[in-house]
Amino acid sequence: MPANDFFVSAPGKAILHGEHAVVHGKVALAVSLNLRTYLRLETTTTGKVCINLPNIDTFLCWNLTELKQLLPYSSKGEEMKRLDPELVQRLREFVGVTNGNLDTCNMATLSFLYLYLSLFGSSELPSLTLSVWSELPTGAGLGSSAAYSVCLAAALLSARGAIPTPLKEWCQEDLELINSWAFQGEMIIHGNPSGVDNAVGTWVPRSTKVLVARVKDKINKFPSIMTPVLDSVDAVSCTCEKVLSEMTSEPITGEHYNILEELIDINQHHLNVMGVGHPALDTLCRVTLTRGLHSKLTGAGGGGCGITLLRPETDSVVVQSTVQDLRDCGFDCWETSIGGPGVQQHAPLSVKEEVLEILNRY
Amino acid sequence: MPANDFFVSAPGKAILHGEHAVVHGKVALAVSLNLRTYLRLETTTTGKVCINLPNIDTFLCWNLTELKQLLPYSSKGEEMKRLDPELVQRLREFVGVTNGNLDTCNMATLSFLYLYLSLFGSSELPSLTLSVWSELPTGAGLGSSAAYSVCLAAALLSARGAIPTPLKEWCQEDLELINSWAFQGEMIIHGNPSGVDNAVGTWVPRSTKVLVARVKDKINKFPSIMTPVLDSVDAVSCTCEKVLSEMTSEPITGEHYNILEELIDINQHHLNVMGVGHPALDTLCRVTLTRGLHSKLTGAGGGGCGITLLRPETDSVVVQSTVQDLRDCGFDCWETSIGGPGVQQHAPLSVKEEVLEILNRY
Numbered sequence: 001m002p003a004n005d006f007f008v009s010a011p012g013k014a015i016l017h018g019e020h021a022v023v024h025g026k027v028a029l030a031v032s033l034n035l036r037t038y039l040r041l042e043t044t045t046t047g048k049v050c051i052n053l054p055n056i057d058t059f060l061c062w063n064l065t066e067l068k069q070l071l072p073y074s075s076k077g078e079e080m081k082r083l084d085p086e087l088v089q090r091l092r093e094f095v096g097v098t099n100g101n102l103d104t105c106n107m108a109t110l111s112f113l114y115l116y117l118s119l120f121g122s123s124e125l126p127s128l129t130l131s132v133w134s135e136l137p138t139g140a141g142l143g144s145s146a147a148y149s150v151c152l153a154a155a156l157l158s159a160r161g162a163i164p165t166p167l168k169e170w171c172q173e174d175l176e177l178i179n180s181w182a183f184q185g186e187m188i189i190h191g192n193p194s195g196v197d198n199a200v201g202t203w204v205p206r207s208t209k210v211l212v213a214r215v216k217d218k219i220n221k222f223p224s225i226m227t228p229v230l231d232s233v234d235a236v237s238c239t240c241e242k243v244l245s246e247m248t249s250e251p252i253t254g255e256h257y258n259i260l261e262e263l264i265d266i267n268q269h270h271l272n273v274m275g276v277g278h279p280a281l282d283t284l285c286r287v288t289l290t291r292g293l294h295s296k297l298t299g300a301g302g303g304g305c306g307i308t309l310l311r312p313e314t315d316s317v318v319v320q321s322t323v324q325d326l327r328d329c330g331f332d333c334w335e336t337s338i339g340g341p342g343v344q345q346h347a348p349l350s351v352k353e354e355v356l357e358i359l360n361r362y
Numbered sequence: 363m364p365a366n367d368f369f370v371s372a373p374g375k376a377i378l379h380g381e382h383a384v385v386h387g388k389v390a391l392a393v394s395l396n397l398r399t400y401l402r403l404e405t406t407t408t409g410k411v412c413i414n415l416p417n418i419d420t421f422l423c424w425n426l427t428e429l430k431q432l433l434p435y436s437s438k439g440e441e442m443k444r445l446d447p448e449l450v451q452r453l454r455e456f457v458g459v460t461n462g463n464l465d466t467c468n469m470a471t472l473s474f475l476y477l478y479l480s481l482f483g484s485s486e487l488p489s490l491t492l493s494v495w496s497e498l499p500t501g502a503g504l505g506s507s508a509a510y511s512v513c514l515a516a517a518l519l520s521a522r523g524a525i526p527t528p529l530k531e532w533c534q535e536d537l538e539l540i541n542s543w544a545f546q547g548e549m550i551i552h553g554n555p556s557g558v559d560n561a562v563g564t565w566v567p568r569s570t571k572v573l574v575a576r577v578k579d580k581i582n583k584f585p586s587i588m589t590p591v592l593d594s595v596d597a598v599s600c601t602c603e604k605v606l607s608e609m610t611s612e613p614i615t616g617e618h619y620n621i622l623e624e625l626i627d628i629n630q631h632h633l634n635v636m637g638v639g640h641p642a643l644d645t646l647c648r649v650t651l652t653r654g655l656h657s658k659l660t661g662a663g664g665g666g667c668g669i670t671l672l673r674p675e676t677d678s679v680v681v682q683s684t685v686q687d688l689r690d691c692g693f694d695c696w697e698t699s700i701g702g703p704g705v706q707q708h709a710p711l712s713v714k715e716e717v718l719e720i721l722n723r724y
Contacts, residue, residue: 222601222624222628224594224597224601225594225598225601225625226594228590228591228597229591229594231590232586232587232588232590232594232635235587235590236587239584239586262584263587265634265635266584266635269631269632269634269635270631270635272627272631273594273627273628282648286644
């Protein structure tokens with residue numbers, strides 16, 4: 001146990017362009033957000049393993065003796081491309097979810113227990129308390145589950161001594177190890193990834209399967225109409241990537257933002273053509289456009305989450321009025337920038353005070 | 363003068379799919395409407411030529427002596443693919459519009475005088491009164507100007523004795539003659555057709571040039587994004603034509619209408635992507651969709667006219683409520699079917715009573 005009180009965080013993600021099209025072999029453009037999930041891992045001497053997930057009202061404790069009954073478990077070592085079906089089944093019975101439908105709480109629990117037992121099953125099970133707080137909405141397509149899995153993997157791997165505790169970002173090799181374990185957590189949450197392309201499955205919420213099937217059906221029904229639409233979405237993603245890249249290498253102009261806005265509008269129409277729009281998303285677009293702001297859905301669609309581009313010159317009064325308009329329509333709003341750092345370890349003092357306050361409650 | 367009181371009518375048209383895309387070499391699907399323009403031509407002995415266009419508050423009379431001053435005019439006979447620039451210039455001076463901007467009244471007047479003098483200039487000018495009433499809105503993209511030109515050509519050619527007065531539809535050869543003269547009237551109304559594809563220029567109102575240019579600009583700006591969109595629109599037109607054809611050859615099912623609705627929704631999004639949408643058209647789509655009805659713009663877009671599909675089982679109460687909702691939003695509504703007859707001559711008794719009443723007022 002190299003650390004007995006340990007903070008990590010991982011960012012949420014948004015798909016700027018290419019959701020759904022990516023399932024059909026097209027380019028998608030995903031970016032990290034500065035909305036993050038924070039995890040505190042405390043090694044204890046209580047003989048218990050506890051997880052506190054206040055975002056989803058989940059507070060669970062198990063005695064180590066209980067968890068030991070789930071062993072013997074022989075870790076498959078390097079083979080981390082697929083889940084161990086035997087362990088998954090044993091865990092499902094343990095938490096009492098033997099049918100197919102898992103709620104967020106069950107998925108988060110299973111995901112934690114799977115990683116915990118896989119990583120510590122071959123040695124002694126440690127007593128620990130794990131608390132997670134996220135600035136991200138759950139199940140809205142902003143990568144809250146991926147951020148959770150990444151935090152879990154980073155914290156448990158550190159606790160296991162498999163990676164160092166650098167008090168900042170990890171090196172590439174360690175990040176790859178974290179990512180491969182996080183992917184296993186994601187597989188627990190998103191079910192059998194053979195059914196849905198993992199590249200999308202990592203980012204979007206549970207209704208993904210239905211929405212992906214809806215697009216697939218529409219392509220089958222109108223191939224000559226839909227195939228060019230996917231090509232156009234692909235070109236939108238590539239054009240957006242080119243513009244964002246120009247914006248880092250040359251002076252940013254209003255025209256850059258004009259093009260980003262045009263691309264947002266075009267892709268929102270394409271997503272509607274693909275059948276994954278929603279009246280609430282139409283309302284979002286209409287409400288923001290009355291303030292001169294352009295929006296599109298992000299992620300799976302059919303509800304979920306949208307993104308609205310704020311230009312640098314957008315007056316804060318306009319932003320506040322728009323947020324108020326949207327809240328009046330029943331929307332939640334988060335203001336964020338894109339391109340934040342990936343998973344990192346924090347010294348307690350470098351964690352935002354309000355997050356620290358929440359994590360230290362448990 | 364084979365007839366001294368003479369009625370003709372011609373239908374309006376709607377573009378179901380392919381407006382704008384047709385300018386870029388794609389398929390467009392246009393259909394006739396059962397909303398028609400009616401023309402009454404009366405040969406008189408007043409020594410005057412009068413036109414009465416109550417839809418646009420235009421009531422003009424000229425003495426034959428005035429009109430004779432516009433001659434000598436030597437008809438070019440067969441060469442009807444382009445306008446005689448000398449006659450056009452003389453007529454523009456005559457009606458006092460020497461700058462480029464013609465209003466609807468000026469265009470209708472010029473178009474009439476051009477056809478009248480071209481057809482009768484080489485013989486004696488007849489004294490006549492011409493009254494036109496249209497069920498079509500002006501300048502909304504429903505082919506009101508084309509229907510006007512077709513009626514003018516049919517009536518004046520009949521008065522000239524160049525075609526018979528069959529009291530029904532004309533034979534193919536006569537229709538081609540009517541069409542070639544009507545096209546000249548269209549050229550007067552829509553300006554220099556070399557600037558805008560005639561296939562669209564025949565159907566859509568004056569803002570066409572601006573809207574066509576807008577689409578062209580967008581294609582130039584984002585070729586990789588827009589080219590597939592045009593391909594998709596092309597496939598929408600072809601799919602719609604196939605479905606309509608199936609509906610004439612096999613039992614009509616609900617699924618036929620479902621597909622027509624899907625195609626309407628898809629193309630409306632594509633037209634928005636092409637930059638020819640309008641908030642009023644968005645409102646139209648939203649208002650009708652709340653009643654389960656699907657709409658798209660028709661014609662040039664950027665305002666203008668939209669079409670809403672009524673399924674055979676759509677309750678008349680729903681139709682009435684929708685019309686009321688739309689009127690409350692400031693829209694005018696016309697209920698029509700597609701596939702009405704082309705230009706035809708009428709016996710007075712076969713003209714609808716309310717139309718006859720209007721035409722006989724003058």
